[in-house]
Structure formats: structure tokens, C-alpha cells
Amino acid sequence: MKRPGYLTTRQLSPALLAGARVLFAAILCALSAHANAWIAIAHGDDGYAFVESNADSSAEAADNALAGCRKVPMGCRLLGSPAAGPVALVIARANGGITESTSPDPLAAAERAVKDCKTHFKQVCQPDLVSWDEGDRWFAISTGNGGPFIEYGDKSETEAKSGALKGCRNRTDKPETCEIKAASKKPTWIAVADNGTNYAWAENSTKDGALSAARKECERAGGGKPCGSTNVVFNPGPVAAPNSVATVQARIERQHKAATAPRDADAVVRYSDTCHNTDCVRKYENGKTVRYTACLNPATALPMNDPTRLGGCGGTDSRGNFFGMGNL
Template sequence: MAVAYGDNGYAFIESNANSSEEATAKALEGCGKSSTRCNLLGKPVAGPVALVIARAGDGVGVSANRDPLVAAELAMKECKARFKRGCRLEHVAWDEGDRWYAISTGNGGAYIEYGDESDTAAKSGALQGCRKRTDKAETCEIRAVSSKSGWIAMAEQETQYGWAVGSTKDEALAAARRECARAGGGKPCDDTTVVFNPGNTAAPDSVAAVQARIARQDEAASVPGKTDAVVRYADTCHNANCVRKYENGKTIRYTACLNPATSLPMNDPVRLGGCGGSDSRGNLFGMGGL
């Protein structure tokens, strides 16, 4: 999983990629569709893991953790340490974290590599394991590679072997012994190995809990009358053309009235006497339009 951040404050998360390189490339590509300059935030992380973004204006705090609730708290902590105020949770993503296995066999040697983060690592480990178990390393070949969850068994006797994958340990072991006995002319195969490859990890319920928290924050910020939440914003004005950015991401453009005493924009003209009418864009003076 990787997250890329653009110069306009846009953040893009790529999850469930097959490698760190793929996650990086896709995160930068996705960010580039909505921003002119994008950079990677931190380093890619391997799943299973949750990644949470907390935002304050155009700045973000990012954290990754196996526990989504912990990731949310750490993201908020980082945001507050950098921007002091206005931080809110914005996004949570879960990377299932594929775990790969590979089986390599050779003349007199067989090996199962499992629980690896990529197919490349699994195949490399399987070949290395096989070559250590035979004096004819050049005969070792990859027989199977997958990221599926399940039991993998190997049964051997002298130079013969058999392997199998099953939904249970006993199922895989029995199938591997049958295959080995068939290859060895009916001789029993008592040298066995059985392992479990975890495959990917589904998102825990706490991901939904973080999503619900984000939804509550957004609702409180967008409908302040329903709660006692404090809605914060920042105004930027050029002459009387103003932009108000709220902490929930909403942006309002408006034409401000000018204070005759200071010639500065008044973003609350009603309090100071008010003014009426609208500008050429249809924005009400002092109130603005969405």
C-alpha cells in the first residue's frame, strides 16, 4: 500500500498491489489525475495493514497500523503535531496483504516456501530450499505458485515425492501421500511436511468503525446546527473577491463588502451594518455561493 500527495492537497491511496513498486507507481498515477505535482508520502507498507489520513486544510497526517483504530489515533496525533488545530479524519483504507507460496522440486529434493509478500520472493525461496536439499541443484524447478489460503503438504521417500493443496491439514497430507506412493510404485511415504499459507486478510470490523467516525465528523461539520461542533474556516481575499475554506474541505467563494473606514473586506457585513445586492457572478455580497 502507498499514498501519494499532490501540491493542491489531494491524496491518493493505492492498496492491494502485487509489489511495493506497483503500489508506488499506481499511487503516483492516481494522484497525478487530480494534481499537477505528486510525491510519495512515506514508504510503501505491506499488508495486512490499515492506512488512515487525517487532514487540516491542505495538510495531512498519515499513519499505517495493523489495527485500524490505532492507525486513526496515530494519524490524528501526527496531524495535530504538525498543524495544531482543525484536524479531522478523512480516509481509511485496508490492504489485504497477499501471502504467497511456491513449490520447487528437483532430483532428490523438494521444498515449500510460504507466507511471502510476493510471488517473486516465494519462487526464489522455494528454489533456494530445493537446491540445498539435492546435489543436483540444476534440476530444481518451480511446480506451483499461488497466493491462495490453504494447507500445502509434501510427502517423500528416497527420490520420489508428491505434493498437494487442501482446505484441511489432513486432506492435503493424505493427497500428498497418495501422489508420492503412486510415483514410487506403491512404497509408503513417511517423510512429510505440511504448512499453512494464510493468503490474504479480510478487513476487520474496526475499519467500518473508523469509516463511521469519519461520516459523523463530516455530518457535524456540514450541518453545524445539529450539534455543538465548532466549525473552523480560513478566509483569503484579493480585493473583495474572497474564498472561505472550511476544515471539512468545503469551499465557498463570495464577494465581500468593503469597510469604508479601512477599505478591507468584511466577511460578516450584517454585523457591521450590512450591504445588499449581488455581484456579476450572482454571489450575494457578504454571503457568497457554493
């Protein structure tokens, strides 16, 4: 599987944070021009940020990020350009603004975001948000006079089909007979069986299932002749978040707790949150009530519970998921 990496950071200056309406056109090094999972971040004047991940296109990621950010009526703009997954996006924050960094390695993204934040703003900087875009992995099957060829683990449908056709044509003296039979980005096993005369391919959620189906179809096509020659591969589909995403998130939570801890070591602040969609009320045991607008976790559509960071995007949702993590 091909896994090229990239690392890019863009800064938002204090002047822009003060209210200028600017759309950044900085170019991020995307994994593929045809990749089918994109991540983008939009930032508002009040510190609110919205991350859109696993979008089907660069334009969709940008539009959805801006739409999510604009739910809070302050000026919103994109930071950088949408990036193709699988990739981690990390925000680092200083008093003067924020930086964002993307990398397939969440730890590298966090390190670069903080480093560039310190360089740009000359202040103490801390990672403030991490999100993961799963990306896609495609397979394609091409058949011709030379038999079937499976291309798998590619970043885009175009790349997978091109590789499958090239592999098929290299196996026959009649390349014009090669044609694409299937293509998908789902995680699945793909098997090929042949007996020297006939062949067949099949896909299945299990390795044994794919092999069994390919043998059965091959033997049917060959009038019962055994098909003992087989090959099986696995297309991984979307790439799950690595454990290092949780490592970065844990660091963010530790830093936030340390920054907001009461000065009196014996003091304990207790409260409860009640939310209707994104309209939330926090009631403290001393009777104080604070109303705030939480942002929704894009992965679960549930409100986040920390109104002190990123316009309410900090903390976890009601299921304990960090921002960008979990499922609907």
C-alpha cells in the first residue's frame, strides 16, 4: 500500500483575528488529486473553529467547514486548503492566534503546529484540537485474455483502475481485451482462482469466503475441473485513527485541566450540563448558571461539553468521544 506523507502548516495573524474577512488560498500537499476523503477547518473571529472531515471532495470539505463555523454569527474563514486523508489535523493556540498542521502522523502534526505557533507568535503555544480524516483505499479488478489482475490499496478510484488495467495489459499479448470489472473503496477480501484454462474472482468480508466463492465459480466455469491455484488480497478501505490521536488528545486535556484548575488546591468546582441541540446550560453547585453554545462533534452529531475552548468544541461529547471521533 502506498502511503506518501506530507506536513504543512499555515498561520492566522493577530490582525486577521481582529476581524478581517479573508479566505486563505494556501496550498496543502494533498495525497492525491482524486482522493475521496477530505478534511478542512474554518475559524471565526471569536475563536470558534469547525473541522469537517471525511468529505467527498475538496469543495465539499471547504463548504461544510464554513457552514459549520457560520452557525455562530462571527466572521469565518478557511485555514489553509482542504487536505486529503488519511491525515491528522492539529491546531495549536497562542493568545495572538492559531496555527494548524496536517500530517499522516498525529504526533508529527502536533509537534509542527506548536513549533510554528511559537515561531510565528513568539508566545507560549499549546495543541488545542486534534482531528482525524480516514481517507479511502480503493481496489479495482481488470480481466483480459491473460486472466484477472487486482490492484488494491490505492488512494483513488482513478489510480486503482489505471493500475488494474496496466497490470492486466502486461500479462497478455492482446491488451485490448482488458477491461475493468469492479472497483470499490470498501474494506474487503478479493480472491482469484484458476485451473490453467478457466479463472474466476470473488470478493467477501472474510478471506475464506472470498477463496471459497472464487474456487466455486472457477470450477463451475470449467465444468467441474478443480481450481487449485489461488491468490487472495485485502483492501483496507478507510484508515482508522491511530492510537497516537488519543495520545495527542490526552495531552490537550491535561494541559487544559492544568490551565483551568482552581488556585486553591482544596477547592472543587462541581456543575452539570444540560443541552438542547447546541444550546447548553451549565449549572454550578453554588447556584451560578452559564449559558453557552456548544459545537457538535461532526462524527456523532452530539454537542461537546467544554465551552471554554474553540467556541465549545473542547472536551468530549455525551458518549465520551473527543472532537472528530466516534460514529453516528
